[in-house]
Amino acid sequence: MEKDHTILEEVIFIILNLIFFGIFFFFVVDQSSGAFVVEQYYAKQIALILDNSKPGTSIKLDFTEPYNFARDNNIPQAQILSINEGFVILQITSSNPYSYAFFNNIKVEYVYELKDDKVILNLNIK
Amino acid sequence: MKINNRKASVLSIWWFGVIAIVAGGIVFGTTLFYSSYVDVRYFEAEIMSNNLKYCLQNLDEQENNDFFNKNFDVLKNCNLNEKFFIQNPRFFIGIYGNGEKLYSYGKSSFEADCPIKKAIKTKYYPECFETEFFIFDEKNSSHKIGIIVSSNNQGGKV
Numbered sequence: 001m002e003k004d005h006t007i008l009e010e011v012i013f014i015i016l017n018l019i020f021f022g023i024f025f026f027f028v029v030d031q032s033s034g035a036f037v038v039e040q041y042y043a044k045q046i047a048l049i050l051d052n053s054k055p056g057t058s059i060k061l062d063f064t065e066p067y068n069f070a071r072d073n074n075i076p077q078a079q080i081l082s083i084n085e086g087f088v089i090l091q092i093t094s095s096n097p098y099s100y101a102f103f104n105n106i107k108v109e110y111v112y113e114l115k116d117d118k119v120i121l122n123l124n125i126k
Numbered sequence: 127m128k129i130n131n132r133k134a135s136v137l138s139i140w141w142f143g144v145i146a147i148v149a150g151g152i153v154f155g156t157t158l159f160y161s162s163y164v165d166v167r168y169f170e171a172e173i174m175s176n177n178l179k180y181c182l183q184n185l186d187e188q189e190n191n192d193f194f195n196k197n198f199d200v201l202k203n204c205n206l207n208e209k210f211f212i213q214n215p216r217f218f219i220g221i222y223g224n225g226e227k228l229y230s231y232g233k234s235s236f237e238a239d240c241p242i243k244k245a246i247k248t249k250y251y252p253e254c255f256e257t258e259f260f261i262f263d264e265k266n267s268s269h270k271i272g273i274i275v276s277s278n279n280q281g282g283k284v
Contacts, residue, residue, distance in 0.1 A: 013141075020145050028156050040164045043281060048166055051173045086207045089284065100281035101216060103174060105207045 035069050039098040042066045043090040046081075046123070047102040050088070053125045055106060063112065063121035066092045081121070083108045167277040171255035174217065175275045178204055179259055182221075182271060187264055193228075194263055200229050216279040218252070222272035236276035252278035 042063070049059055069092040070080045082089040082097075086105075091097035107126040112119055181204035185193060192198040200221065201208050210216045211232040218236035221229040230237075240254035254276045260268045 016142075017145070020142075020149070024149060024152050027153065034160060037160055037164070040281065044164060044166045048169060048173065051170060051177075086209065096283040098281060099284040101210060101279055103170070103207050103210050103217060103279075104177070105205045 035073075035093045036098075038066050038069055039090050039092055040100075043088045043098050043100040046083070046088045046090075046121075047100045049123065050083070050102040050106065050108060050125070051104045053104065053106065053123075055125055057125040059123040059125075060113075061121045061123065062118060064117075064119045066090065067112070067119040069093070077112065081110065083110060165249075165253070167253035167279055168255065170217075170277040170279055171253050171275040174206070174219070174277070175255045175257050175273050177206075178219065178221070178273055178275070179257060181205070183259065183261055185261075190261075191264060194223065194269070196228055198229075201231055210279075216277065218274070218276040220272075220274040222274075223269050225270075232276075233278075236278060237274055240274065240276055252276040 042065075046061070049061070053059065067080065070077075073093045075091055075094070079091055081091075086101050086103070087099050088102060089097045089099045109124045109126065111122050113122055114120075178200070181200075182193065185203075189198060189203065200206070200219065201211060206219075211219070215233040215236075218232035218234065219230065220227060220237050236252045236254075239251045240256075242248075243251040243254060254274060256272065256274050258270060258272045261271055262268055
């Protein structure tokens with residue numbers, strides 16, 4: 001009887017440890033794919049693409065990840081991305097958008113394209 | 127070693143105390159790491175430097191004359207947004223011809239920061255990129271051109 005009791009305690013102890021380490025694991029995974037990182041990553045990536053582009057260039061960028069974040073956070077499509085006056089402004093959560101400057105003096109038109117469950121951002125440099 | 131039930135339960139409490147401390151460390155470290163600055167300033171400086179090199183190597187005869195006579199608007203002719211060099215400058219461009227400074231735009235203190243940034247690893251100093259190449263004047267003689275570009279472009283929530 002006492003032996004059964006000890007085994008039960010051991011099992012509970014192991015289960016609690018697994019729960020603890022599981023929470024750690026999911027926390028780290030969640031942080032690594034967090035909205036702030038995605039916002040910074042895509043705003044800077046678009047800014048670097050624009051800096052490196054010449055007028056007349058068309059660029060397609062896989063924009064599925066930030067688009068899905070924005071959709072999950074009820075951000076209207078028109079509000080997700082704004083490119084004007086030398087700034088790329090990206091908003092994928094209800095908090096303030098993230099802004100990053102690009103130095104190339106160009107005008108940019110962009111449209112979203114849905115293709116095979118992916119969202120493609122078409123950037124046209126004028 | 128045999129441990130009785132009472133000692134084992136005391137050990138369990140300590141064990142969860144240790145886990146709580148480890149959890150605190152992981153939360154702190156992960157938050158700090160993933161909220162840290164994703165730094166692309168060096169790449170910006172490199173891209174700007176390459177854009178300038180391409181621009182200056184493809185000047186027509188008149189522009190070439192103006193360039194060597196220090197009468198050439200680099201920002202306008204090389205398609206760079208002036209506002210990032212004038213109001214609250216985020217960049218610096220220094221252009222040297224045969225060892226002499228021909229043009230400079232943006233925050234001049236960034237140029238002085240470049241050797242420091244090379245020597246020590248520091249987050250808040252601008253990232254720099256330097257390049258040298260040759261261009262030809264109207265008499266077809268070559269001139270060594272040096273470009274220093276510094277970027278301290280910081281993004282942020284607006």
